[in-house]
Amino acid sequence: MFRWLVACLALLGLTAPLHAEAPVVFEYPARLIEYQQFPAAGLPDQRLTIWLPPGYDGSERRYPVLYMHDGHNLFDVAKSNFNKIWAADQAMLAAMASGTVEPHIIVGIWAPGADRYRQYLPRSAYDAAPPALKAQMDAAAGGEVVSDRYLAWLTGPLKSWVDTAFRTRPGRDDTAIVGSSMGGLMSCYAFLEAPQVFGRAGCVSSHWPAVDPRSVERESESVKALWDAWFAARLGAPDGRRVWLDHGTATLDQFYAPYQQVVDARFAAAGWQRGRDWESRVYEGAEHEENAWAARLPEIFGWLLKK
Template sequence: MALFALALAPALRAEETLRAEGSGRLLQYERIAAAGLPDQRLTIWLPPGYDAGARRYPVLYMHDGHNLFDRRWSNFDKIWAADKAMLAVSASGAIEPHIIIGIWAPGADRFRQYLPRDIHDAVSPGLRARMDAAAGGPILSDAYLAWIAGPLKTWVDASFRTRPGRDDTAIMGSSMGGLMSCYAFLNRPDIFGRAACISSHWPAIDPRAVEGGDPELIGLWDRWFAERLGPPDGRRLWLDHGTATLDTFYAPYQQSVDARITASGWQKGKDWESRVYEGAEHEENAWAARLPEIMGWLLRRE
């Protein structure tokens, strides 16, 4: 923990510590060494009032951190506006304000960092070869999850006033980040009690190869949830997709996953939720539009 904290401390660039009255505070951390991974980068949002009090906060970890808060950092000049969504939903009293840990995607390494390792290892050789071609290197999601659940979370809990328990720790992402969020939720249920898997890219690679969904992958995702989901035990899971652009291809996969979650005894509306957003595309503006609804359901007070 101490070495990790020391490695992070010099990377905080004071000139990019952003403040806005009533809007919380953004902290930037760059060039973070993480074992077995490309260097990582963080943008951390602290809720309004954090600096003036002694309150402890639940924590939301989000992938693709460069697309969360500021259009200057985004890939496509579009953002989730995660801080604004958190402010709006917490102001309504539906949820408590959360510290948001935005973990940037490492450029060309994004696919191999987010693709669930156990799915990659289980597919047939032909499908694995196509995944490997898209990855351009070894799959890193197991190392990425170990880093988030271990050194990163340890440092966050030591450096900020968090509530570190499972039920106060959530993870969220879209597309490949949706797969990664499910991967974290299923493989580290001791750490992540809440997960949102938004527009999850269930086909993993180009979805146009098999019309109506790839039977092999549909079966693997079904088995993945069957083997790892377990009982709800107070946990909460959100899944969704749109019906336009890439999201057009997701319904067969999502319907299979939904059926498996139901068969596992999870109560829809209480333990888990799955939504279809008609006309919604696979892009940040669509995710921003429904983020307050997602946060309100996933992070709601008991």
């Protein structure tokens, strides 16, 4: 579906570099560039915060790019939802200091408020969901599920603009996507549906139940079957790609293990080599929140983005 949308956007001339309002530039200590209104066809206006690694302005070097969801929770506590952040810039600096990860440009895409759920819920999984689960998804979404449009925008107009506006290396192996919770599902969706674009994906504390996990306990086998079939139909061979999966064991993350185990088994059955092509970790005691994700983000970057 999203490939069809990309084609339509191209016909409309919307895959050319976009024109957003003048950005706000912060020194943080490297440069942060914020676009407060960024047009996206068929979606709420998006908002971006872009982190440029130290030395960007003083060289002609081209950089790999990391796209991250929930961009308001990545860098600045004052702009975060819960007064907590991933500290993605610090995690990138730590990964760079290890000598195994190249500097990356980070493109943080803010979640569109109340539309976050319907923008991040994978459309192809929603379409395949059993009726009882789909009814709960509809109630949570409060409107049309538009993640296919979001993915078409990510892989078309946004990426085209980023690769024009900044010195990037635009190839698949230099393009990664990372998110948590519903953003973890969205990262897996992007990786599976656009394998020619994203060569790396970090699916952190992915919200596999998709709705309140307590409400699907009786239907957990059908939810497991949904994700198993979804990955089986799309995963394919590794072909040099790499995926990180994880969850904690406290708060919302305590419900994820049974689903994650099914997804892990599907990776193994598809011939992906754990530790090389994919990784799955469990963090004992870790909660479903930004401080927990920040604590392990240097490790995630160190494995996922290594040269």
